[in-house]
Amino acid sequence: MTMVLLETLRLYNPALFIQRKPIADITLGALKIPKGCAIVIPVPIMHRDKKVWGEDADEFNPLRFQNGVTKTAKVPHALLSFAIGPRSCIGQNFAMLEAKAVMAVILQKFSFTISPNYVHAPVDLFSLKPKFGVPVILRLLDE
Template sequence: MRGTLFNIIQNRLNSKVSGYGDDLLGLMIESAHKQKGMGLNTDEIIDECKTFFFAGHATTSHMLAWTMFLLSINRKWQDKLREEVVRECGTEIPNSENISKLKLVPMALSEALRLYCPVIMTMRQASKDMNLGGIPIPKGMILTIPIPIIHRKKEIWGDNAEEFNPQRFENGIAKAAKHPNALLAFSIGPRACVGQNFAMMEAKIVIAMILQRFSFSLSPDYKHKPDDMLTLQPQYGLPIVFKPFAV
């Protein structure tokens, strides 16, 4: 991977076209070039590319997989979402204007992130001695935040915490639970996921385009075994039966 990224960077540096490209890599190379030795060096740029690749790829694809799983077993919601997509986007490839009109699709994605969060834990280290809800935390202690447990707590989400109910997000994420920061899929604070808006946009487009074209259900071969392999994924895959959908 390092070799591939190195070659891409060299090609950008040697390119005769003005600028280094209008993507994140181009911006990093340009910034390094402008700062003349004070910015990121090539190895650091390669590391940033790897971080973005690993942080952004499996997470989003597993969010999509779990959303497909949940919509396959909740046909009423699948139909509702399709109705919304066809109403707002027709049968065309969604664009930036009509995709922003979708309300139920992002609600369903948030609910999928709640029930099957691809990242199952995040960690924080105490920078000083502190007290957390009556528990003394010494400086340097590492706290592990168990996201799936928080995401299914009845005290926070109500008695139907185990159910797939996108409706709980109808007034926004902050009002979906008894605590405004209860959805921790992208974490919160200064180190929260930088790719979250991109991931949600990508997922909205993919789900909308699938709903426009197919109705789908879970294959009888499916075995439910969510497994944490860096990200939460269906251990035996997700066989789905697709049927072409004509509007």
């Protein structure tokens, strides 16, 4: 379940951008970034970079996480779903635990499929959301 959640967050991360300001002048490759200059990191673009994630970067493949998050891509900290470093999301462990608990409860009693009426149209407002919602068909499992 962890691998499915991580792959879902990689492809459809709710946060579209991460903004940072360096506290000192830094150099990234040939790029020099002065202290205090705002840097905007486009998470969806980073998460689909074929140089980092491989040729199947646009495909849903939870097995890419089978050896852990840091061994998934060519860069150990390529997954930015909860950011990285000292300003990473303080609630990331709780969010993952909560998502797993909710999914475990739902999957014990129901099967679900996406409605044939579903139209795939992600839209970026404040965060990434399905433009027309996600209609789901729930079926009670036989006991």
